[in-house]
Amino acid sequence: xxxxxxxxxxxxxxxxxxxxxxxxxxxxxxxxxxxxxxxxxxxxxxxxxxxxxxxxxxxxxxxxxxxxxxxxxxxxxxxxx
Amino acid sequence: xxxxxxxxxxxxxxxxxxxxxxxxxxxxxxxxxxxxxxxxxxxxxxxxxxxxxxxxxxxxxxxxxxxxxxxxxxxxxxxxxxxxxxxxxxxxxxxxxxxxxxxxxxxxxxxxxxxxxxxxxxxxxxxxxxx
Numbered sequence: 001x002x003x004x005x006x007x008x009x010x011x012x013x014x015x016x017x018x019x020x021x022x023x024x025x026x027x028x029x030x031x032x033x034x035x036x037x038x039x040x041x042x043x044x045x046x047x048x049x050x051x052x053x054x055x056x057x058x059x060x061x062x063x064x065x066x067x068x069x070x071x072x073x074x075x076x077x078x079x080x081x
Numbered sequence: 082x083x084x085x086x087x088x089x090x091x092x093x094x095x096x097x098x099x100x101x102x103x104x105x106x107x108x109x110x111x112x113x114x115x116x117x118x119x120x121x122x123x124x125x126x127x128x129x130x131x132x133x134x135x136x137x138x139x140x141x142x143x144x145x146x147x148x149x150x151x152x153x154x155x156x157x158x159x160x161x162x163x164x165x166x167x168x169x170x171x172x173x174x175x176x177x178x179x180x181x182x183x184x185x186x187x188x189x190x191x192x193x194x195x196x197x198x199x200x201x202x203x204x205x206x207x208x209x210x211x212x
Contacts, residue, residue, distance in 0.1 A: 010199075057132050076199065076211075078194070078195065079193070079198070079211075080157060080199070
């Protein structure tokens, strides 16, 4: 199935895009999206950064099961204010 | 709320009478021109708009549910913000000053901890750093 992945801040810079559609297995969870991205050489620069996640604009754990067309945001530690 | 233009503080100050609120406390977060000994020219704020707006509302709702605060207004500017400009403005109305001061401090801390906004400092020497 396909999901849309959103990137912000450092991840957006490292990956050179703010979003992309990727193919994952039918029973994939959020962490599987990270595993797919971690195979890319550009990911090395951010591999040590702790991540949190949101699906369809709601925070979820990495074990959250995905559905076709979900919008998955991968979030680095926030620093607003 | 999330905005991309200059925060005109007076636009968000309470108007009209509110006899239930004995205290109105405001906080303005301003981009400093120095951080850790480095000259800062501006900050770029990246934002996950949909979730940031939701989370700001959730923070306000949680505090109001405690029953000591009457109204909370939060405005966070994103995009490019120059040194000296306001990036965050918070207004709290409460019956008593102590609760109002406490609520403002808690709102700011919760925003820094929970709301998906990221800042990238731009320095006078042309370098940058994500914080």
